[in-house]
Amino acid sequence: MKIYDEAFAASLSAARDGSICPAWFVWAVGRDRDTGDDAPIGLWSGDEDITLSVEQPDGSSVSRTYIGGCNLAVPNGIPYVADLTDNPVTVTLSQIADAAQQLVRGSDVRLAYTEIHATTWTGGGLTSAPQLQWVGIVDEAPISTPSAGSDGSISLTIRSEIMHQLTATNPAKSSDSHQKRRLSTDGFCTYAGSIEARKVQWYKK
Template sequence: MRVYDAQFAESLTAAQDGSIAPVYFLWIVARDRETGAEAPIGLWSGDEDITITIERPDGGSVSRAYLGACNLEIDGIQYVADLTDNPVSASLSQLAPAAQLLVRGRDVRLAYCEIHATTWTGGALTSAPQLQWIGIVDEGPISTPGAGGEGGIALSIRSEIMTQLGQVSPAKSSDAHQRRRLSVDRFCEYSGIIGSRSIQWYRD
């Protein structure tokens, strides 16, 4: 069971009778396109750059800098009790310098992501940002608009656990893979050719 900060939970409860202004924080560990080294970047839905203490997935906390004025919007966070893979969408302004730095200056493919959220009341955050989602960037299309149109950047962030569970690994049934696990394992020795053989089993 997830236990939220008391002030955050109170603001969510009060939204039933009033309104709510969600605030999102997106942390992406992208890679430098030239060196391949990790190059983390933080974005949030506010208008100014901010440095704030964030809850870590391991239970600790860390101070991070988040860039603002990028029109960050998060949509699609769902909590389910089964193995349904529900990707989360993070949209950004195509013109924002921070967004340009993220998708054009760095490689976000399969980048590690954390999404935190809180609410905004009376010009101040109601609580420290609460961890909402952990995943990896699955897609990041850039929509370039025509004259008079609207463009944007939409990142699809999938649960890393669900992504791994849904992948097929044919290497698990190969002879080479079996022998790496145990050198005398010959269970898959003929797996590469047995499919092409035509045998009439009722004949000698």
């Protein structure tokens, strides 16, 4: 069970009688297109850059800088279910923001490791330190090029890495060549091809 910061939990409970203003923080680790090195970048839904401490999945804390002014939003929120349903999270960004351009054009974000944190605004300030909400990988990052007079956007589809692995189809075949790719001395499937083709009824002479 996830235990949230008391101030954050109180702001969520009070939203039923008043209102709520969420603050989203996205940390994505893409790959540099030239070197292949990790290219992490933090973006958030505020207007100014901010440096703060956030919780990592292992429970430790790390100080990060998140870039603002990119019109970041999580329009559908984060769905929580009690089964193995794969429900991706959608994060939208301004198409013309420099930080968004750096993320999707300056680096390769395919399967980029991503963390999403959230808290709320109260009285012009953050209610609490951002709380970890989602850990996943970027599955899609289409860039919508607008027509004249229209608005464009960047939409990141972030899937749970665990659910992606649980629902993925294994393309590996049970063959001698595949086994030897894993270990050259593995002879478990040496005769798999010939045995598969045999029609012998083993109980008969």
